[in-house]
Amino acid sequence: MNLGLGWKLYGDGSAPPPGAVVRPGERLSWGRTVGLGAQHVIAMFGATFVFPVVMGLDPNLAIMMSGVCTIIFLLIVKGKVPSYLGTSAAFVGAAVIISPDGSNPAALTGAIMVAGVVLAISGLAIHLLGAHVITKAFPPPVTGAVVMLIGFNLAPVVANVYWPVDQWIGLLTMAFVVLATVLLRGFLGRVTILLGLVFGFVMSWVFDLLFGARPVAQDDGSTLDLLRVDLSAVSDAAWIGLPSFHAPEFQTSAILVALPAVIALIAENAGHVKAVQEMTKDDLDPYMGRAILADGVATTLSSAVGGSPTTTYAENIGVMAATRVYSTAAYYVAAIVAILFGLCPKFGALIAATPSGVLGGITVVLYGMIGLLGAKIWVENRVDFGNPMTLVPIAAGLIVGIGDVSLAFTENFVVSGIALGTIITLIGYHVLNALAPASMKSVPLPMSALDPDSDDRDDTPRP
Numbered sequence: 001m002n003l004g005l006g007w008k009l010y011g012d013g014s015a016p017p018p019g020a021v022v023r024p025g026e027r028l029s030w031g032r033t034v035g036l037g038a039q040h041v042i043a044m045f046g047a048t049f050v051f052p053v054v055m056g057l058d059p060n061l062a063i064m065m066s067g068v069c070t071i072i073f074l075l076i077v078k079g080k081v082p083s084y085l086g087t088s089a090a091f092v093g094a095a096v097i098i099s100p101d102g103s104n105p106a107a108l109t110g111a112i113m114v115a116g117v118v119l120a121i122s123g124l125a126i127h128l129l130g131a132h133v134i135t136k137a138f139p140p141p142v143t144g145a146v147v148m149l150i151g152f153n154l155a156p157v158v159a160n161v162y163w164p165v166d167q168w169i170g171l172l173t174m175a176f177v178v179l180a181t182v183l184l185r186g187f188l189g190r191v192t193i194l195l196g197l198v199f200g201f202v203m204s205w206v207f208d209l210l211f212g213a214r215p216v217a218q219d220d221g222s223t224l225d226l227l228r229v230d231l232s233a234v235s236d237a238a239w240i241g242l243p244s245f246h247a248p249e250f251q252t253s254a255i256l257v258a259l260p261a262v263i264a265l266i267a268e269n270a271g272h273v274k275a276v277q278e279m280t281k282d283d284l285d286p287y288m289g290r291a292i293l294a295d296g297v298a299t300t301l302s303s304a305v306g307g308s309p310t311t312t313y314a315e316n317i318g319v320m321a322a323t324r325v326y327s328t329a330a331y332y333v334a335a336i337v338a339i340l341f342g343l344c345p346k347f348g349a350l351i352a353a354t355p356s357g358v359l360g361g362i363t364v365v366l367y368g369m370i371g372l373l374g375a376k377i378w379v380e381n382r383v384d385f386g387n388p389m390t391l392v393p394i395a396a397g398l399i400v401g402i403g404d405v406s407l408a409f410t411e412n413f414v415v416s417g418i419a420l421g422t423i424i425t426l427i428g429y430h431v432l433n434a435l436a437p438a439s440m441k442s443v444p445l446p447m448s449a450l451d452p453d454s455d456d457r458d459d460t461p462r463p
Contacts, residue, residue: 056102
């Protein structure tokens with residue numbers, strides 16, 4: 001059985017000349033391959049550990065499982081689709097609702113696990129029926145709306161949770177990320193979130209030196225003076241050890257909140273396969289379903305042990321575009337390095353010590369970018385909002401999702417926010433499409449711009 005594990009040496013193993021490419025089944029010398037693998041680790045690193053922190057999950061486990069899941073992905077696609085699987089941002093909105101401040105990680109990972117199973121089943125169906133079913137079931141107007149409401153639904157989290165804790169650190173961190181994204185070029189331009197995290201850490205330490213501890217409200221209504229940067233847990237953590245595992249817990253209400261992210265993940269994976277196909281000039285449509293199935297299997301496995309959801313990363317596709325080296329051997333190296341990082345508890349403790357004010361500044365940018373990626377899908381697919389059949393269901397779904405409107409069926413069964421907005425958008429669009437006269441029906445464009453990740457200048461995974 002061919003799993004894509006045999007690589008032919010490219011030329012003499014040195015870097016390809018201008019205009020030449022190293023194909024997925026080829027490799028450079030092992031020394032150069034290790035160097036390329038390190039580049040892939042750096043490209044995925046910032047976002048892969050930032051989002052677990054935001055979702056209240058163990059960043060060490062997320063890093064380790066990203067390596068494991070990347071290997072699983074490459075095996076399922078038989079090495080035909082070079083990609084790295086990092087932490088997905090698509091479930092951040094669900095995490096805020098299901099497990100605020102990391103209070104219920106078991107229910108969150110249980111909901112993500114079910115979504116992973118649904119994603120895997122969707123990938124299998126796409127593999128059997130053909131890649132064209134994606135745009136038929138989830139046309140760009142719907143996909144863009146779901147991505148948008150996933151991001152903008154999080155605005156109250158920034159306003160009410162992170163920002164008030166330390167507004168000045170949040171403002172400085174946000175300003176740094178915005179300026180760095182515009183002013184920095186090349187590799188630094190792709191890791192602005194990571195740089196913002198480091199900048200915020202440093203500024204928090206400086207504020208502690210200049211202004212001392214700040215008052216922090218406690219659950220009982222009292223206040224306690226605490227330093228912004230507390231690294232005591234880092235010194236206590238071991239250098240080598242396993243991350244924190246936990247079993248998932250399944251709650252119907254939580255599952256309904258997480259399921260809309262499946263639509264975003266299908267669109268994202270499909271877009272990435274198309275991007276790789278454009279770069280390698282290989283016909284990857286037969287592997288579209290395999291790629292989505294593989295991401296579903298990876299997300300299911302990761303969440304089953306308490307890890308983060310996964311998705312293919314545009315950042316690593318950007319590395320391939322820059323180097324013109326599409327060898328999957330480099331991805332196996334990156335995966336092994338990530339697994340080794342995940343086995344260092346001290347590293348995880350350092351990430352967990354990120355001050356809340358820093359997260360406030362970063363999430364202002366991240367959540368807004370997630371939402372605007374939905375608009376990017378509309379623009380690239382030339383969605384016609386002059387057509388009421390498109391405008392009305394999407395408008396209703398967005399307001400319901402962003403405004404966190406609820407619909408109570410019983411006292412214990414309530415559908416709200418992202419889940420309800422997605423249902424209204426998806427069902428409303430297809431029902432109107434079926435009932436509308438032929439002159440009003442929209443004609444789906446070829447799936448050329450479903451990828452919400454084509455801009456590789458920052459290090460944020462897309463939903």
